[in-house]
Amino acid sequence: MTYKIDTVAVLGAGLMGHALALIHALGDKPVALQDTSPKALAKAPGLIEAALATLVEAGETTAAEAKAAIGRIRCTPSLEDAVRGADLIVEAVVEDPGVKREVFAGLDRVAKPAALIASNTSYLDVFPLSPPSRARTTLVAHWYTPPYIVDLVDLVGSDRTDPAAIETLRALYAGWGKKPVVLKRFIPGYVANRIQAAITNEVFRLIDEGYATPQDVDDAVIHGLSLRMPLLGHIKKADFTGLELVQRALANKTWEPAPVTGRSTTVDRLMAEGRTGVMVGKGFFDYSGRTPDDLFRERDRRLLSLKRHLRELGDI
Numbered sequence: 488m489t490y491k492i493d494t495v496a497v498l499g500a501g502l503m504g505h506a507l508a509l510i511h512a513l514g515d516k517p518v519a520l521q522d523t524s525p526k527a528l529a530k531a532p533g534l535i536e537a538a539l540a541t542l543v544e545a546g547e548t549t550a551a552e553a554k555a556a557i558g559r560i561r562c563t564p565s566l567e568d569a570v571r572g573a574d575l576i577v578e579a580v581v582e583d584p585g586v587k588r589e590v591f592a593g594l595d596r597v598a599k600p601a602a603l604i605a606s607n608t609s610y611l612d613v614f615p616l617s618p619p620s621r622a623r624t625t626l627v628a629h630w631y632t633p634p635y636i637v638d639l640v641d642l643v644g645s646d647r648t649d650p651a652a653i654e655t656l657r658a659l660y661a662g663w664g665k666k667p668v669v670l671k672r673f674i675p676g677y678v679a680n681r682i683q684a685a686i687t688n689e690v691f692r693l694i695d696e697g698y699a700t701p702q703d704v705d706d707a708v709i710h711g712l713s714l715r716m717p718l719l720g721h722i723k724k725a726d727f728t729g730l731e732l733v734q735r736a737l738a739n740k741t742w743e744p745a746p747v748t749g750r751s752t753t754v755d756r757l758m759a760e761g762r763t764g765v766m767v768g769k770g771f772f773d774y775s776g777r778t779p780d781d782l783f784r785e786r787d788r789r790l791l792s793l794k795r796h797l798r799e800l801g802d803i
């Protein structure tokens with residue numbers, strides 16, 4: 488069996504949901520964007536327009552395509568209204584198992600029997616939360632923020648998911664220039680988030696225990712660790728290093744990873760001081776004098792410029 492995706496519902500219109508609505512609309516699909524919060528629904532169109540303006544400015548899409556995409560998105564507070572008739576239901580509600588279970592039960596009452604249900608969950612095992620009757624068509628399609636710029640999509644099903652359901656989304660997203668990675672079986676955090684979690688754990692140990700300053704860490708990451716990553720990833724880099732050294736590094740017992748404590752004294756201190764990040768103008772670093780909008784726009788412009796250069800460079 489193959490799945491035909493003509494219409495899409497996106498549940499949850501927050502940070503991820505509004506952007507996922509935009510991606511599917513740019514892919515030519517009519518999208519119903521649903522949220523139970525009137526505030527989130529009211530905010531979504533402005534966020535979508537701002538994201539599209541960034542893509543147009545970078546030459547990633549045309550003004551006409553952007554306008555057409557906006558015209559394909561409708562916002563609704565009703566779950567039933569959104570999912571009735573949808574071929575693909577993208578679940579991007581808050582990361583709470585109770586809420587997700589309720590949403591899956593609600594959509595089960597009205598969604599088409601063959602509708603694909605793709606959860607954007609970051610870490611939850613959503614498969615036990617979805618009704619058994621939907622097991623064949625439930626999968627994870629996990630995006631990264633901002634998903635209209637970061638191309639990676641993790642795709643994974645349970646042992647009961649129809650392989651054709653996974654292949655349908657793989658082909659759909661690959662056709663839009665995204666980079667789907669299909670995991671053999673579910674593991675919380677998938678690949679990139681697990682690697683990122685290990686880096687996060689190590690970085691905060693180095694800062695908390697006074698080995699390096701936040702600036703030292705970012706200098707090391709930007710100028711050392713990450714410069715080669717966009718070209719070589721991590722595994723091809725091992726081939727360039729030579730596997731003999733990789734084998735010796737693996738066997739080096741003098742190096743131990745930071746223990747997983749689940750917290751950082753530095754992050755706790757900054758939080759207590761109200762230094763929560765870019766949104767308030769200060770976190771580890773000081774951003775005063777610049778608005779969050781301005782900072783996010785500049786980040787997105789630079790990311791898109793980097794992507795353009797990487798596309799031109801191609802594979803090694």
Ligand SMILES: NC(=O)c1ccc[n+]([C@@H]2O[C@H](COP(=O)([O-])OP(=O)(O)OC[C@H]3O[C@@H](n4cnc5c(N)ncnc54)[C@H](O)[C@@H]3O)[C@@H](O)[C@H]2O)c1
Nearest residue numbers: 499501502503522523524527579580581582607608609632
């Ligand atoms: N933020 C990220 O960087 C990121 C990245 C990848 C995946 N995710 C995942 O995406 C999902 C959404 O995360 P987010 O960052 O967009 O969160 P968010 O808090 O910005 O948005 C969640 C939205 O869900 C809505 N909501 C709550 N209950 C609802 C219900 N019953 N029906 C419909 N809408 C409901 C909320 O009103 C809110 O607008 C989570 O599962 C999260 O783990 C987040």
